[in-house]
Each structure stands twice: as structure tokens, then as C-alpha cells.
Amino acid sequence: MASIDIDNVRKNYGAVPVLHGVDLTIKDGEFIVLVGPSGCGKSTLLRTVAGLEEVSSGEIRIGGARVNERHPKDRDIAMVFQSYALYPHMNVAENMSYSLRLRRAAKERIASAVSNAAGKLGLEPLLERRPKALSGGQRQRVAMGRAIVRQPKAFLFDEPLSNLDARLREQMRAEIKTLHRDLGATSIYVTHDQIEAMTLADRVVAMHGGIVQQVGSPLELYDRPANLFVASFIGSPAMNLLKGTYDASGAEAGIVLPDGTRIALSGPYALQSGTEVTLGIRPEHVVLSPIDGLPARVSLVEPTGFGIILHLSVHDLPLIAFTLDRTRLQSGPTTAIAFPPEHLHLFDGAGNRVVRAN
Amino acid sequence: MRVSFLGTVFHRLAILAYLLFALFPLFWLVKVSVTPNDLLYSEGIRLWPSRTSFEHFRFVLENSAFPLFFRNSLIVATSTAVIVTVLASLAGYAFSRFAFRGRAWLVALMLLTQMFPLVMLVAPIFKMLTPLGLTNSLTGLVIVYTAFNVPFATFLMQSFFDGIPKELEEAAKIDGATQFMAFRQIILPLTLPGIAATLGFVFTAAWSELLFALMLISGNAAATFPVGLLSFVSKFSVDFGQMMAAGVLALIPACLFFLLIQRYLVQGLTAGAVKG
Structure with missing residues (x-):
């Protein structure tokens, strides 16, 4: 096990920059999830740590030692690929033991490592099978097994669950978490699935356009998104974002929406009156049918089973609300809503979070 | 359906x-x-x-130089097939996996070699090989055949390598293999069908080549069987029976060869490597 330091890492493909100076310190034993939309550079960052891509500038250290010039084989890391990348001409046991055989480990050690890993992953009955005789979930397990037999310094996961169906994905997600708890290995996990990011991570790294947008615990990102990208990317259904202008006049500060509606904020913010801002509120924080609220039209009701998603429009502004209250299924064409000030997020013109001025 | x-x-x-x-x-x-x-x-x-x-067969085997032609052809075709396949595997792998300067030019150049009618090249090649003492020699034939078959075989092998997911090598490298070990232990075994196809293709091409064999070889000592077949055509008659018997005999190695490699030709070895 080891810590991983990523120090101002840049990566260009020809003239196209993919990573714009990424800094990240991963503690020994930490589970880090890189999350972001396709093309945000998260996979590229992972591959630079693995040594499958060279960095254009910056430094990567594993366990304190610079590894920029080291080949993947000399970095002592294991990686699980999205496509599993099992060796088709080897059976499960051979797939799992390949790394140890390359290192000329003793036969007894190989056998015990393989049976140990197979036991953890429930692969014992499959050891003699070739990959093509396995189901998707089993192949995924073999790929994990191949990573853990070696006890490497760090595990790298490149969207390992993307090819599985929803149910299996949930199951494997829990298994990966259990495995990490048992092994305590430093892990970097790349995904575009925010649920995976939220559930697995000690810390989530949200990336966009080759830049780290925010690093923090899952709930930190959810409760205090640093900017508009994180606010809209984390959470499903996504946070409602309304454009307006900041208004510090009157008893309490507020936001004036384009149609003139004023929404009260709690406490003043460090902003000039008249500044263009974006107001954010999560769908589950929209209060329905308060005593005195804004009139809203219900345009669509989506029951998810767990709860209900209501598509609303407030003076022609689209808005989404989420509620667990099933009586809302029969709600009429109109309702009223309110925005509790303590649940409002404010972002300035550049999209960065604005904090309350105390 | x-x-x-x-x-x-x-x-x-x-x-x-x-x-x-x-x-x-x-x-x-x-x-x-x-x-x-x-x-x-x-x-x-x-x-x-x-x-x-079977009188024709008996005559061909006992009274003609056909066994010698047969042996010559076997040497030439086998050597060519092996040399070309080794070269084409290495070159095809490089084209498939590495980005290097001049890559596009090399591909274009190799393609260019395929555009000339071979007849045009007979005279210059004869001119080049004569001072080297490579006319009338099996080595000369192997060199010429190798030169002509490498470009196409390289494209063939490249397409097979292209069909193997890159992640397999990456996984191997992370598991601790060098580039060459990944090639030899992971990629090569998966390319066996491609190698078999290339071997078969080059072997048959060299086995049945007539033009250069005819131009570069005079006399029986280094003649291959397509040239030998022509010896059944004399000025006044064609000995069809013996010619056909020799032809049937000439088919045998090609058939055996394909029997040997057909297992690899039809086998989809990469199944199960990645999701599918």
C-alpha cells in the first residue's frame, strides 16, 4: 500500500490539452473516485498514474517515489479495465496468476494467492474455465481477482462496472466496497456514474474539461458544490438552476428572477446588488404546497416507485421537485412551492459558489 | 430468424x-x-x-525429374512462408500498435509495391541477381518471393492485430510484462489464426509462382514444379496424362498444409477477451 501524489500533471495530445495541471494527493488506503462526463480527462489521469500514458509535464509519485519514467510493470499497481481485458487463451487461474508467474513467484505462493483471491470472490468452481465460458459478472470478478492476487501498492479501476446490468452493478459495487474495507488498499476509481462515486468514495474528485472542479467527501460535494458544474453533475434528478439578479435591498437579501419574482435568501452575501447570479435548489428541497408560496403549474408527474418527480413551471421557468408523498400523484394542474433559504445555493457569474457573508 | x-x-x-x-x-x-x-x-x-x-503417376515419379522439382518447390515455398510470416508479424504489429515518424510513408510505399505488374520487374531483378550469383538458385527465388509477399502479408497481419483489443497488452504490461513479453505471451497466441492464414497464403503463392521461377531458373537443378510442369509440353505434343499426374501430386502439399492450419483458420480465439 502506498500514497499517490499527482503534482501539476499536464497531458497534451499533440496541440490538444487534455489535463490542465491536475494536483491531487491520495492518502495511503484511501478510496478516491474520479467522476465526470465523457472526455473530462478522468480516464487519462488514471492511465497516467498507471503508466499507460506519459505525462507532458508534472510529476507522479507512488509511495513517495517519482514514477514518471517507470514502465507500468515497475510501478507495482494493478488495474481493472472496463472491458475486463482477460487473456482469452488462459483459464481463470492462469489469468489470475499471470502477474505472479511473470515475477517468478514460487509455485506454492502462486497457488495460495490464487485460491485466496478466488475464495474472496467466489471463483473457486470456475478456476479451470476460459473467459469465454463466463458470464459478464464472473468475468468482472476474474478481473478483480487478477488485481488482488498481487497485493500491489494501489488499485486502479477504469469504469469497471459500466458493462454490467443495473442489478449486477449494484451488487458488485457493494463487493468492491467490502473488498476495499478488507484490503485497505489505496484505490483510484474512474466512473461517470455519480451513484458509484457517492457510494464508494472516501473522497470524490469531480473533473470537467481536464480540470479538477472539486475534491471532497461525497456529501461535501452534494451539500456544498463548489461551482455550477459540480452542482448540476452531482445529484439525480439534477439540481434546479435559476438565473436571476442579487438584490440586497429590503429587510433580507433576495434573488429577483427575470419575471420579477423575488426569492428570499437567509442572510447577506458578499455580492453587489444587481449582480447576475444563479440560484440552485435540489429537487427534494423544493417545498410543495406551503402556506404562502409561489404558484406553479404541474406539467408532468413521474412516479419512480421510491418517490415522485414533479415537473413544474413557475412563470414559465421549468423546475423539478422530488417528493416521497404519494398523494402528489393525484395533484391537480396547479400547486404552490417555496424555496427554504437554508437549502439555496448561490453561484456568481463565473459559476463559482458564493458563500454567506457573516 | x-x-x-x-x-x-x-x-x-x-x-x-x-x-x-x-x-x-x-x-x-x-x-x-x-x-x-x-x-x-x-x-x-x-x-x-x-x-x-496409375501409369502416369508411376512414370512421373520414376522417370522424370519431378521429385527434384517437388523438393525444390517445397524448400522455396516453406522458407518463403516462414520468413514472410515472421517479418509480416513484426511489421504488422508495429503498424498496428506504434505511432512513429514516417509510418504513413511506409504504408504508402508498401502499397506502391503492389501496384506494378510483376512482368515489368523481371528484367531489373534478373539484372540485380545475376552479379550476386542468385539466378539459378533457390535462395534467389526465396529472396524475390519474400520481397513480393511481405507487403500484402504485413497488411494482413496488421488487420489481425487491429482486431485484438489494446487493453489486453495494457493489462499484461500492468501485470508486469515488457512490451515484447506482452507480444509473445498474449498477442501472438491470439493471432494464431492470422498467422495460419498468412502462412497459407504465402505458401500457396510461392508454391504456384511461375513467372519468376521461369525467368530466374534455367536447367533442372533449381527448377520448381510449375516450371517442371512446363517440361511436359514439348515442341510437338503435350503429354497431358503425365502433366496432370504431376499436377495432382503438386496439390498434395498445399492440401496437407491447409489441413494442418485449418483448425486455426476457423477458430475464433479472441472470444471472451473483452465484453461480447
Whole structure:
């Protein structure tokens, strides 16, 4: 096990920059999830740590030692690929033991490592099978097994669950978490699935356009998104974002929406009156049918089973609300809503979070 | 999908018609080779002679230089196939996996070599090989055949390598393999069908090549069997029976070769590597 330091890492493909100076310190034993939309550079960052891509500038250290010039084989890391990348001409046991055989480990050690890993992953009955005789979930397990037999310094996961169906994905997600708890290995996990990011991570790294947008615990990102990208990317259904202008006049500060509606904020913010801002509120924080609220039209009701998603429009502004209250299924064409000030997020013109001025 | 009965019948008939068309010359070759000389012309258009004999085979094997031609062809075709496949595997892998300067130029250059009618090159090649003492030698033939087959074989191998997911090598490298070990232990075993196809293709090409064999070789010592076959054509007559018998014999190695490699040709070895 080891810590991983990523120090101002840049990566260009020809003239196209993919990573714009990424800094990240991963503690020994930490589970880090890189999350972001396709093309945000998260996979590229992972591959630079693995040594499958060279960095254009910056430094990567594993366990304190610079590894920029080291080949993947000399970095002592294991990686699980999205496509599993099992060796088709080897059976499960051979797939799992390949790394140890390359290192000329003793036969007894190989056998015990393989049976140990197979036991953890429930692969014992499959050891003699070739990959093509396995189901998707089993192949995924073999790929994990191949990573853990070696006890490497760090595990790298490149969207390992993307090819599985929803149910299996949930199951494997829990298994990966259990495995990490048992092994305590430093892990970097790349995904575009925010649920995976939220559930697995000690810390989530949200990336966009080759830049780290925010690093923090899952709930930190959810409760205090640093900017508009994180606010809209984390959470499903996504946070409602309304454009307006900041208004510090009157008893309490507020936001004036384009149609003139004023929404009260709690406490003043460090902003000039008249500044263009974006107001954010999560769908589950929209209060329905308060005593005195804004009139809203219900345009669509989506029951998810767990709860209900209501598509609303407030003076022609689209808005989404989420509620667990099933009586809302029969709600009429109109309702009223309110925005509790303590649940409002404010972002300035550049999209960065604005904090309350105390 | 359910295929109608009529569709199946038509499908089978079409295959049958094609097979008959493709195999009829072969059948005729065998038929003539077992027809005794006295029946050759009197029963010329019968599908099968009223009497068969192996006299042509016996004559070819015992009284002609054919065994020598046969041996020469075997040496030339096997050497060419092996050398070309080794070169093409390495080159095809490089084209498939590495980005390097001049790559596009190399590909274009190799393509260019495929655009000339070979006849144009006979004279210059003869000119080049004569001072080197490589005319009238099997080595000369192997060199020429190798040169002509490497470009196409390289493209062939490249397409096979392209079909193998890159992640497999990456996984191998992370598991602790060098680039070459990943190539030898992971990629090469998966490319066996491609290697077999390339071997077979080059072997048959070299086995049946006539133009250069005819131009570069004079005399029997280094003649290959296509050249040898021509010796059955004399100024005044063609000895069809013996020629066909020699032809049948010449088919044997090619058949054996494909029997040997067909297991790899049909096997989809990469199944199960990645999701699918």
C-alpha cells in the first residue's frame, strides 16, 4: 500500500490539452473516485498514474517515489479495465496468476494467492474455465481477482462496472466496497456514474474539461458544490438552476428572477446588488404546497416507485421537485412551492459558489 | 430468424452450383491423370474413363525429374512462408500498435509495391541477381518471393492485430510484462489464426509462382514444379496424362498444409477477451 501524489500533471495530445495541471494527493488506503462526463480527462489521469500514458509535464509519485519514467510493470499497481481485458487463451487461474508467474513467484505462493483471491470472490468452481465460458459478472470478478492476487501498492479501476446490468452493478459495487474495507488498499476509481462515486468514495474528485472542479467527501460535494458544474453533475434528478439578479435591498437579501419574482435568501452575501447570479435548489428541497408560496403549474408527474418527480413551471421557468408523498400523484394542474433559504445555493457569474457573508 | 424451406433449398442449390463450378477443373485434373494413354483421346469427353490406371503417376515419379522439382518447390515455398510470416508479424504489429515518424510513408510505399505488374520487374531483378550469383538458385527465388509477399502479408497481419483489443497488452504490461513479453505471451497466441492464414497464403503463392521461377531458373537443378510442369509440353505434343499426374501430386502439399492450419483458420480465439 502506498500514497499517490499527482503534482501539476499536464497531458497534451499533440496541440490538444487534455489535463490542465491536475494536483491531487491520495492518502495511503484511501478510496478516491474520479467522476465526470465523457472526455473530462478522468480516464487519462488514471492511465497516467498507471503508466499507460506519459505525462507532458508534472510529476507522479507512488509511495513517495517519482514514477514518471517507470514502465507500468515497475510501478507495482494493478488495474481493472472496463472491458475486463482477460487473456482469452488462459483459464481463470492462469489469468489470475499471470502477474505472479511473470515475477517468478514460487509455485506454492502462486497457488495460495490464487485460491485466496478466488475464495474472496467466489471463483473457486470456475478456476479451470476460459473467459469465454463466463458470464459478464464472473468475468468482472476474474478481473478483480487478477488485481488482488498481487497485493500491489494501489488499485486502479477504469469504469469497471459500466458493462454490467443495473442489478449486477449494484451488487458488485457493494463487493468492491467490502473488498476495499478488507484490503485497505489505496484505490483510484474512474466512473461517470455519480451513484458509484457517492457510494464508494472516501473522497470524490469531480473533473470537467481536464480540470479538477472539486475534491471532497461525497456529501461535501452534494451539500456544498463548489461551482455550477459540480452542482448540476452531482445529484439525480439534477439540481434546479435559476438565473436571476442579487438584490440586497429590503429587510433580507433576495434573488429577483427575470419575471420579477423575488426569492428570499437567509442572510447577506458578499455580492453587489444587481449582480447576475444563479440560484440552485435540489429537487427534494423544493417545498410543495406551503402556506404562502409561489404558484406553479404541474406539467408532468413521474412516479419512480421510491418517490415522485414533479415537473413544474413557475412563470414559465421549468423546475423539478422530488417528493416521497404519494398523494402528489393525484395533484391537480396547479400547486404552490417555496424555496427554504437554508437549502439555496448561490453561484456568481463565473459559476463559482458564493458563500454567506457573516 | 426463420428461413423458409424454399429459401433453404435455394441456398443449398446455390452452394452446390458454386462448388461444382469451382471444383470441376480439379476433378478434370484427377480424371485425366488416371486415364490411360490409349483412352485419352478416344474417351476425351467422358466424365470418367472406362479403365483407370496409375501409369502416369508411376512414370512421373520414376522417370522424370519431378521429385527434384517437388523438393525444390517445397524448400522455396516453406522458407518463403516462414520468413514472410515472421517479418509480416513484426511489421504488422508495429503498424498496428506504434505511432512513429514516417509510418504513413511506409504504408504508402508498401502499397506502391503492389501496384506494378510483376512482368515489368523481371528484367531489373534478373539484372540485380545475376552479379550476386542468385539466378539459378533457390535462395534467389526465396529472396524475390519474400520481397513480393511481405507487403500484402504485413497488411494482413496488421488487420489481425487491429482486431485484438489494446487493453489486453495494457493489462499484461500492468501485470508486469515488457512490451515484447506482452507480444509473445498474449498477442501472438491470439493471432494464431492470422498467422495460419498468412502462412497459407504465402505458401500457396510461392508454391504456384511461375513467372519468376521461369525467368530466374534455367536447367533442372533449381527448377520448381510449375516450371517442371512446363517440361511436359514439348515442341510437338503435350503429354497431358503425365502433366496432370504431376499436377495432382503438386496439390498434395498445399492440401496437407491447409489441413494442418485449418483448425486455426476457423477458430475464433479472441472470444471472451473483452465484453461480447
